[in-house]
Every structure is written in C-alpha cells, then in structure tokens.
Amino acid sequence: MISMIRMRLGGFVWTARAVPPLAAGLVALVVLHGRAGAEATEAYGVSAVVLFPILAWQTKLLLDTEPDTQRRLVVVAAGRRAEFVGGLLAAGLVGLALVPVALAVPWLVGGVAVPDRPGEVGTGLAIGLWAHLLALPAAVGLGALASRAAVTRPLYGVMILICGVAGTFVFGLEESVVPWLAPPVLAVARASTAGPTGTEFALLTGHALLWSALVIAGYVGLRQRRA
C-alpha cells in the first residue's frame, strides 16, 4: 500500500500537477486574509470554505495523473480494493499537507489579529484544524467521484466537480431547506465564527463524515463498473 501511495504521489509531483492547486490555494488564502485582522476562528472557517473546491480539484488531478492502463496494471498486481484505497489515501495525504499551510498563512499575511489572551490562539487553531479536517474527506470524495476512473467522459468529471462545489455553497446557505444534501462546509464556517457548541460539534462532524462516506461509496460503486 505504501509503495502504491508513494508511486501515485511521485507521479503527481514529478508531472508538476501538484503545482496548480497549491498555487491556487496560496493565492486564495493570501488574497482572502491579507491584512484582514480577523479572529482566528472566523479566519479558519473561511479558509476551510475556500480550500474545499481546491482540495476536490487537487484530488481529481491526482487520481487522473495515472494513465488508465497503469491503474489497471495496479489492479491486477494488488487487487481492485487496494488500488482504489491507495488512490484515496494518496489524495487524503496530499490534502492533509495543505492543512498546515492553510493554518499558517493567515498569521503570515496579517489575516489574524493577535488575541489578547494567549489561550485563544490554541482554541482558534483547534477549531481551524477541525474545520479543515471536516472539509478534507468531503473534498476527497467529491474529487474522486469526478475522477476519470469513475466517470465515462471527461466532461462528466468536470460537471460533477463544478456542480458539487456549487451545490455545497448553495445548499449550505443558512436559509437552505436541504442543508443535508451538501457537506457542511458553510455550516462549519458559521459555527467556527460563533464558537461551536458541543452539540453543533457532534452534529456537524457526523454530517460531514456521513456525507463523505456516501460520496466515497458512490465512487466505489462506479469503480466496480469501470476498470
């Protein structure tokens, strides 16, 4: 499994496909937080929202890096389940690598006002980490669902990605009557800003994980049909 993940990550980096989402993420964070001077919890909630489409796009790029026939060779060598678990783990690791960057950038560009009490820094970082970690599996699931391995035509992949991101933002609005249709990225941002209660924390975590699980199950289902 480790060699499979390493091979995928190597291909992703050596083909320079890792650069566009990284650059886009950095630009978005800098523009968003530059001299904003907001509270850490609010800044991180917004970061997670901005990073969600970038993480999904990054996942699609990573999974699309490997030629189809190479993916099939790995299926023959290691088994179908190991192949797609390896792909998802590789995408998760690459996404995870962006989280510390997203947590650090607001501080570097003056996006976060230095709190009066030192304990608020730790709280802000913890809530920020929670917000990003909830966005990650949903973004990986959406990106996987849009990857070439899951869809029959490249256009379908792009449409899934665009509609998924748009749906996340539209259905995630506070006035939405069907917020459960989308991952709770906006809801987590709102909760982060206000400071999440224990119930909110549990409900939003459960919602995000359930949504991610369903999307990944959809990906697995599509992969069962396609080689």
Added chain:
Amino acid sequence: MWQSPLVRLDRVWLRYRYRGPWILRDVELELGPGRSAVVLGHEGVGKSTLLQLVAGVLRPTRGTVRDRPATIGWVPERFPADQPHTVHRYLTAMGSIRGLSGSDLVATVDDWMERLDLEPYRDVRLSALPRETAQKVGLAQALLQPPDLLILDEPWEGFDEATRELIPELIEEVREDGGAVLVSDHRGETDRLPDAEQWTIADGLVSVVFPTAAEGAEAEGVSVIELAVPTFRVAGVVADLRAAGHQVLRVRSVDPSAETTGPAAEAVETEETPTVGSADAAAGAPGEVPAGTTGRAAAAGSAPAVGATSPTHAVPAGSAGARGVDPGAAGSGAPGTAGESAPRAGGPARAGTPAGPTGADATTPPGPSSVTGAAPGAGVASRAGG
C-alpha cells in the same frame, strides 16, 4: 491426467454500457495449470476484452470468472509509457506493490532488467523510451513475481525481434512452473506456440479448438477445403482463416470462361460430395458458385470444434468439400492437391505459413480468385461467401 482449472469462465457475458452491444456472449472457458492458449480473431473482436476479463481488470456483466489465481501477470497491448517514473524506479515500485521487498526486490528487478536488456535505460523516464523498449518494461513488470497466470495481449505486436524470440521461452518457463499462459494474436503468429490451445472469437462468441493444433494435426491429419470467394473479399477471407489459425495454402484466380463448362459442375459436386485425396477437384472452376471463384482451406481431422454456439463449424476430414492431406505437406504449402489448370493468382501468399493478413493483398489480382488453405485445427471457420 486431468488437472483442475486454474481459471474458469462460467457463462460470461460482457458489454461496456447498458443496452450496448454484447462484446462477449455466453463464454465458457477454462485454462488449466501448465497450459497455454492463444486467443484468435480480428482486431477489435474482443480479444483484449476477454484477456482483461480473465485478468480481473474487467468484471463480467453476467456470469462469473472463478478460480482466478493469486498472482497474475498482465502485459497490455500498449504499455502506458506516459509516466514520469524512470525504468528502475517504476519496476521497483511495481515489484513492491506485488509484495517483493529488500534484497529480493533489488535482485529481481536487476535480473529482469538485464534479461530484457533494459539496463541501458535504467534511469531513463518511461515517457522518453522508444515504444518497443517501453513495452519490454510492461513485460518485466508482469514477470517480477512468477505468475500463476501470464496474460500477454498481442505480444508479437509491440516488441523488438529479440524479445519476440524470447517470448515462447518465457511462456515455457511459466508453464514449467505450473502456471498458465493466455495470449492474444491477430497477426497469425500462432506457430510460435505450437502446442497452445486455440480459442477463436467471432461475433462475441468464443470457440475452443480441441485438441491443440499440433496434436490434432498429428493425430487426425490435415484436410483441404475449397472455398468460393468473391475476389473483392479474398483478402478478408484469407485474414479470417489465418486469424482462426488455419493455413491458407494458396490464392488463385479462376478463368471466368470456365464458369459454364464442365469443371464447374465438378467443383460444385466437390462441395457436396466428399472427394478425399482428389487432386483435380481444386482445378474446378466455380461454375454455378455465384462468387465466381473457388478456393480451398484445409481443416484437420474429425475432432469437432468445442463450443457449439460458435459460428464456426467443424469439417471432419473426408466430409463435403474437404480432402485429407499430409500434415507436413500442408504445413509446407505443398499439399499435392493444388489445382494446376487454373491460372495462378500471383502464387501462394506464404502458403502454409500463418503470415499476416496483408499477405493476401499482395497476391490477389483483380478478377476472380480462389483461396486454398490448410487448417491443422480440429474445426474450420468457413465463412467463404458469407
């Protein structure tokens, strides 16, 4: 002694999309340990699909593939060279994915790189490799762990000559270790694997020719079948026959003026009445055969084609239109039964040798032609005029 199958396809159907055309229909096959089989058929007929089904890359729409072995080596028709890895790094990664590690991994990768002459390309990126060299990397990755089942998709298509010569040796090594080998071939190179079973695909149906060609020819002899073929279809029919593993002995044109004369009736009679060993039947003009041409293809003895659902049909030696010949003579392209009275159509196209289908194009002049072929298999696909 019968050995249990290494892999078995039970009533397998496959299509790529809902309501799409069936690529494979009701396929029942099995391949035992130590055996090899060649899948024959046109380009695009479903050979690679069948191989990928057996490899586990594709899942059947209906039916099941059972008893698939744990270690399968699959060499695709085109190795995916569009990757940034160097040869050594790629093979090391694939070896590791296959479960090799430590000194075993290093030694195995080095061994295969040396054996396949990949050492000079050790640190070259796959995307920078010549196509034939990249294909050898594909072969190496399939053999890093001794496979229980080796699947080679058109192995005579993308390799250099040295590797093409090496492939039968590699296949033999896998078989000696108790593994099975499945090969696809549309170039008519089955003579490189003389004891392999032959599976033919046409219209989604797979027929298995039993016994193997060599055994069949030795045990039952070879027969010659005359076929009447419209001239414009000669190349296609020759290609069909060769793809099905039969030997096309010669292609000759027929004097159109003879169509209304006596030999025509003789030729027609030959189609209906066994004329075993007759030499003059081949001279018969097509006469009432609408195509205006005649031809012969040879089929081996009496073993019927396995797989009744196939569009092919078995032609036992001595049955209508078939004449037994000496296997050796048929193989050499000199069956001793060729009709000499009809004008030659540029001579036989590598008669008796399963050359590429293009061989017929070069030897087929405009105008009526006939096809004469020898088939050492147990069944003959006879679609002349069809």
